[in-house]
Amino acid sequence: MAQNIKKYNNLENITLSPNNIERSGSCAVVVLVVGDMVYVSNVGDSRSILSSENGTKVYPLTKDHKPTDPFESKRILENGGKIYRAQTPINPNPNMKLNKENMILGPYRVLPGRLSVSRTFGDAESKLIKYGGNPNVIIAEPEIKAFKISKDYDFILLASDGIFDKLNNKEIVQLI
DSSP: OOOHHHHHHHHHHHHHHHGOOOEEEEEEEEEEEEEEEEEEEEEEEEEEEEEEETEEEEEOOOOOOTTSSSHHHHHHHTTOEEEEEEEEEOOOOOOSSGGGGEEEEEEEETTTTTBSSSSSSOHHHHHGGGGGGOOOTBBOOEEEEEEETTTEEEEEEEHHHHHHHHOOHHHHHHHO
């Protein structure tokens, strides 16, 4: 596992190298099958789920790295980051009292970087001090899980966050 984390960090160093500065970033979910073992690695809010017993059981294989997650929130704040949520009036009227009913609430985000995830590759502005970033707030360290394949397992789904914003894990498995 330590060797796999080192590989992620090497990718992160290449992405943020001074000769190859790219300010955008990305999340990733990776599944590697070796023999009867499955290794799942995740950075960000892409997700992997496992269907078992003809879809009657659904297991999340990854955890979304969001600033609302208690562990991620604690790590962000302890390392000098901030978590905020934009609020925009629905009908900007100077005489209107603002409350939850007449406000649009955006996603929770992390400063530095203004990202809605707490782990990514790249995103130089959130990580490099010369751009106002903090390398300890938005990180690229993956969570890695390993397990043995069982005859009861149907399939593993890997997907980006968009599908999970609209459907829950069970609904997605039922569509496949």
